[in-house]
Amino acid sequence: MADTWTKAAENQEQLEQQEIQKLNENVNNVSISNDTKTINKDDEPDEVNLAEASLLVKIIRKGLIETGTSLDIQRKDPNSPLYSVKSFEALHLKPELLRGVYGMGYNAPSKIQETALPTLIADPPQNMIAQSQSGTGKTACFTLAMLTRVDTTKDYPQVLCLSPTYELAIQTGEVAARMAKFCPEIRIRYAVRGEDIQRGTKLTDHVIIGTPGKVQDWSLKYHAFDLSKITVFVLDEADVMIAQQGHQDQCTRLNKHISKKTCQYMLFSATYDKKVMEFAEYIVPSPITIRLKKEEEVLDNIKQYYVRCANQEIKYQAIANIYGVVTIGQAIIFCHTRKTASWLSSKMAKEGHSVGVLSGELTVEQRLAVLDRFREGHEKVLITTNVLSRGIDIEQVNIVVNFDLPVDRDDNADCETYLHRIGRTGRFGKHGIAINLIDSEKSMQICRDIEKHFGKKIMLLDVENSDEIEKIGS
Numbered sequence: 001m002a003d004t005w006t007k008a009a010e011n012q013e014q015l016e017q018q019e020i021q022k023l024n025e026n027v028n029n030v031s032i033s034n035d036t037k038t039i040n041k042d043d044e045p046d047e048v049n050l051a052e053a054s055l056l057v058k059i060i061r062k063g064l065i066e067t068g069t070s071l072d073i074q075r076k077d078p079n080s081p082l083y084s085v086k087s088f089e090a091l092h093l094k095p096e097l098l099r100g101v102y103g104m105g106y107n108a109p110s111k112i113q114e115t116a117l118p119t120l121i122a123d124p125p126q127n128m129i130a131q132s133q134s135g136t137g138k139t140a141c142f143t144l145a146m147l148t149r150v151d152t153t154k155d156y157p158q159v160l161c162l163s164p165t166y167e168l169a170i171q172t173g174e175v176a177a178r179m180a181k182f183c184p185e186i187r188i189r190y191a192v193r194g195e196d197i198q199r200g201t202k203l204t205d206h207v208i209i210g211t212p213g214k215v216q217d218w219s220l221k222y223h224a225f226d227l228s229k230i231t232v233f234v235l236d237e238a239d240v241m242i243a244q245q246g247h248q249d250q251c252t253r254l255n256k257h258i259s260k261k262t263c264q265y266m267l268f269s270a271t272y273d274k275k276v277m278e279f280a281e282y283i284v285p286s287p288i289t290i291r292l293k294k295e296e297e298v299l300d301n302i303k304q305y306y307v308r309c310a311n312q313e314i315k316y317q318a319i320a321n322i323y324g325v326v327t328i329g330q331a332i333i334f335c336h337t338r339k340t341a342s343w344l345s346s347k348m349a350k351e352g353h354s355v356g357v358l359s360g361e362l363t364v365e366q367r368l369a370v371l372d373r374f375r376e377g378h379e380k381v382l383i384t385t386n387v388l389s390r391g392i393d394i395e396q397v398n399i400v401v402n403f404d405l406p407v408d409r410d411d412n413a414d415c416e417t418y419l420h421r422i423g424r425t426g427r428f429g430k431h432g433i434a435i436n437l438i439d440s441e442k443s444m445q446i447c448r449d450i451e452k453h454f455g456k457k458i459m460l461l462d463v464e465n466s467d468e469i470e471k472i473g474s
């Protein structure tokens with residue numbers, strides 16, 4: 001059987017190689033002028049964008065080519081988050097789950113999977129607070145641990161997984177369903193907006209995946225399940241769940257009813273600032289902690305740039321031209337407010353560009369429909385707000401644009417959100433590009449603060465210097 005799985009994985013790899021080759025052929029067919037002559041950015045937005053487009057093609061082309069060859073190399077590099085010495089077989093997963101894992105095309109664990117999984121599924125259960133870079137397989141890691149712990153002889157919810165957004169809960173549920181494909185007796189239930197139950201219902205599902213508000217309603221208001229019987233409590237994007245206003249109150253309320261003696265806590269995120277980690281260690285009894293050093297948090301496979309734009313209109317022009325280039329892959333554009341997202345999308349739509357827009361004011365059905373269309377490639381560009389900054393996994397996204405840099409309530413750099421936003425590209429070792437549009441001294445300062453915080457260079461995309469362009473693109 002193992003041989004069949006190995007073959008399936010090899011086939012998958014061959015298919016991926018063919019796909020990459022096809023993409024590269026497409027890239028080579030894109031004809032864009034290499035004109036990089038001196039440009040007055042304020043007066044000549046079109047020329048600026050032509051040069052930018054040309055540079056982007058080079059960078060993307062390089063990224064796509066590297067993507068095809070580097071996964072194996074990254075796996076052998078001890079400094080890479082994808083490094084592993086063990087096979088999935090060596091992690092002591094149940095055979096049915098192992099089949100699920102291979103069925104998803106995974107052939108070796110990432111560093112976080114190799115490190116955390118054996119501890120998470122060992123007995124007696126141990127609590128864990130884990131950090132690993134974006135796109136390195138945390139979801140698969142805690143999902144496998146959750147499914148391992150299910151006791152199908154008991155017909156009530158035992159595993160509770162909380163996500164900060166509707167989209168993320170659905171995505172995690174889909175991963176869990178795929179992993180559990182060969183465990184048909186495990187029942188998984190979404191507790192999210194739009195899913196309703198009758199008063200008096202007693203849930204018989206084993207795993208509940210949802211957002212805190214809905215889970216609170218079902219457990220504490222409708223008593224559809226008993227929180228004290230939960231044996232695994234997972235907080236995905238744990239830092240926002242325990243520290244951000246709104247989520248914090250709901251999670252604290254739920255946590256009060258969870259038995260510290262019999263429940264295993266699993267907290268996962270790509271970021272924890274110092275205070276949040278201290279708080280997490282305070283609320284989770286005797287946790288095993290897996291932490292990254294600050295300089296390890298930003299992935300080397302995501303190249304970061306900034307572009308100076310005179311004003312919002314020039315930022316728009318930059319985006320409008322980037323649109324032409326990203327048909328090679330897909331892009332997500334982050335705006336600070338719904339208003340800017342809607343302004344940008346309607347302006348682009350008016351000019352005939354096909355873009356999706358996803359922000360908090362849409363109904364959950366609309367949000368999911370927009371995301372599905374984007375996943376299926378109907379739109380190449382998705383304009384959004386922080387609602388989509390965390391966890392969403394779309395493999396083909398190779399560019400993230402910060403139309404506005406992320407700031408906190410005091411207008412200071414929001415480094416955690418920045419990291420999550422740019423982590424929508426560069427998934428599982430792929431190469432990605434993050435472009436920050438800078439239109440004021442204030443935003444330049446924020447960019448510098450982010451750079452300093454992570455100790456990773458954010459390079460100027462200087463369209464006036466063709467030598468530099470060549471250097472960046474090579």
Ligand SMILES: Nc1ncnc2c1ncn2[C@@H]1O[C@H](COP(=O)(O)OP(=O)(O)OP(=O)(O)O)[C@@H](O)[C@H]1O
Pocket residue numbers: 105106107108109110113132133134135136137138139140141269270390391392393395423427428
């Ligand atoms: N061992 C593996 N082998 C190959 N692909 C994997 C493996 N583990 C996870 N993946 C894939 O890598 C991608 C990123 O994984 P995942 O979404 O779990 O990352 P994450 O760490 O949870 O990201 P984020 O920090 O953004 O929440 C997914 O497409 C997933 O299917």
